[in-house]
Amino acid sequence: MKDVANATNYLNMDNKELFKIYSKNKDREIRNILIERHLYLVNLLARKYINKGVEFEDIYQVASLALIYAIDRYDIEKGFEFSSFATPTIVGEIKKYFRDKVWTLRVPRRVQELSKKISEAKLVLEQESKKHPKAKDIAKYLGCTEEDVLEAMEASYGYQPISLDATSNDDSEDKDITLIDKIGQEENNFRDIEHNDFISKFMETLNELEIKIFKDRFFLDKTQSTIAKELDISQMTVSRLERKIVDKLRKEYEKNI
Structure with a gap:
């Protein structure tokens, strides 16, 4: 009966109260509640990577694991909103999954490995400075040249090319227009x-x-x-x-x- 009472109390608490308690006792039941309340974030971010050569269920699973990782690492005392803290963590794990599993183009191993390090460095630097780091900042953090960082960042976009004849996948009136139709001429x-x-x-x-x-x-x-x-x-x-x-x-x- 006591466990039932505790569960009921937890469900009536807001997220801030739950995070404060969880940071002290790491109660699995509290974590499950926090996961359930923030699955909308997983769904929202995972859907941005639909139609990139990976099943949505796989992306959703990776994002869900990243959510758990974020909940375990989140420190409410630092004053950040959880969604602001969790978003780069989830996106970083999704991108890491793509780089590890879905390299369609032949990319040198050193570039793939540097691309992973860049993703991790971005996450750290974004959390420290609260802004998107520049290539020179990442290069300094990793102890490599800016040219190497730019090369790896450019190569990371090659894991899953999309045909220019592919049509839009949104629900707009332009859904039958191909990607090549959307490429504008340089002015x-x-x-x-x-x-x-x-x-x-x-x-x-x-x-x-x-x-x-x-x-x-x-x-x-x-x-x-x-x-x-x-x-x-x-x-x-x-x-x-x-x-x-x-x-x-x-x-x-x-x-x-």
């Missing part, structure tokens, strides 16, 4: 606008002499000697200032990518 004008905006902001960081050299060299195609004569300075000075401008331009560009 060069948008790129020009972005470039012009970047160049305009960059030129604000230059002095009058640097602006003159920048425009003459890269927009008017003047030679260094021609610019030197117009400014009555040596060609070596023009060359030195040009290198300085290019270095500054590269740094500004890297800050904005």
Whole structure:
């Protein structure tokens, strides 16, 4: 009778109260209640990976195990909402499952292994900084180069290619449109606008002499000697200032990518 009473009490408690108790006694009955209450999260996240070459039941099982893992690791005292804590854990386990089981394209083993480490690193860094980590952050955490991280991240998208002739699987009116129909053409004008905006902001960081050299060299195609004569300075000075401008331009560009 006591166990029945406890079960009834647990069912009447909210999630925060249950997590506080579970963190102390790890009661299996409480965990079962918490699992049941958060299966909606498993269903929601698992459905995002439908039609990627794996049965939904398999994805759902992986996500369910990840939910249990998240419940066991969750610390309510840190002040995070459980859904915010559990989501990256569940998604990470699903992606890990895909990388381990569903590599359709031939990818080097070292890249597959690095891809797994990147997934784990992302989870840790996201929880620490509360934001999506950049490639350089992951590279620093793993002790590898940024190029290696980018290579592995790009390769991870190749575990299950989808035909461009495949139709949409949603319930919209466009469900009979193929994926290739949805691929837009590149609009060069948008790129020009972005470039012009970047160049305009960059030129604000230059002095009058640097602006003159920048425009003459890269927009008017003047030679260094021609610019030197117009400014009555040596060609070596023009060359030195040009290198300085290019270095500054590269740094500004890297800050904005």
